[in-house]
Amino acid sequence: GDSVTQMEGPVTLSEEAFLTINCTYTATGYPSLFWYVQYPGEGLQLLLKATKADDKGSNKGFEATYRKETTSFHLEKGSVQVSDSAVYFCALSQGGSEKLVFGKGTKLTVNP
């Protein structure tokens, strides 16, 4: 079945550091790919998405590019802030399906 693998955390960075959180997927066909963020005490929020190969999703300074050849959707940000501290989930959904398949989540802590 479909699956998502993302890098194990936790990840600890200093403010203004570069962030990469790796995400790879296994799926038949051409899934849509997502990054969700969960801030402490809150529900998951959609951060960005990409629906086809070579699409780049971006939001709040975060970016991720749908790479079909490497089945990857790595999350990047050039300069993290303390407020970016959260748990980040990579996910996919197939075709018109509403079902989301999630990775295990990566906890990011940014220190001032």
Added chain:
Amino acid sequence: GAVVSQHPSRVICKSGTSVKIECRSLDFQATTMFWYRQFPKQSLMLMATSNEGSKATYEQGVEKDKFLINHASLTLSTLTVTSAHPEDSSFYICSARDPSGAGGLVNEQFFGPGTRLTVL
């Protein structure tokens, strides 16, 4: 933006009792809601899809008699863990699908903050 609430946020109960968790869409109507379960350091696992006015669709391996889902209105779905046991202790998360696209994406799922269930 679209907001989904869950109640309670945390519950502790004795083994053998039943626990009800509520999921509400506060500012939109959700014909479809989803229930997930999350174990420590694990991903969210979809348990069931709840459709307003009809029976829920359960994922393979999820006991429908154990996890009762009711979606009686367009803004409320409930998950009842019946005869709870310690192995049911987990973090339960709901999401609601907004078909209107008011949040920017049609059919985007909005997630509740989760309910921590501990069964003693």
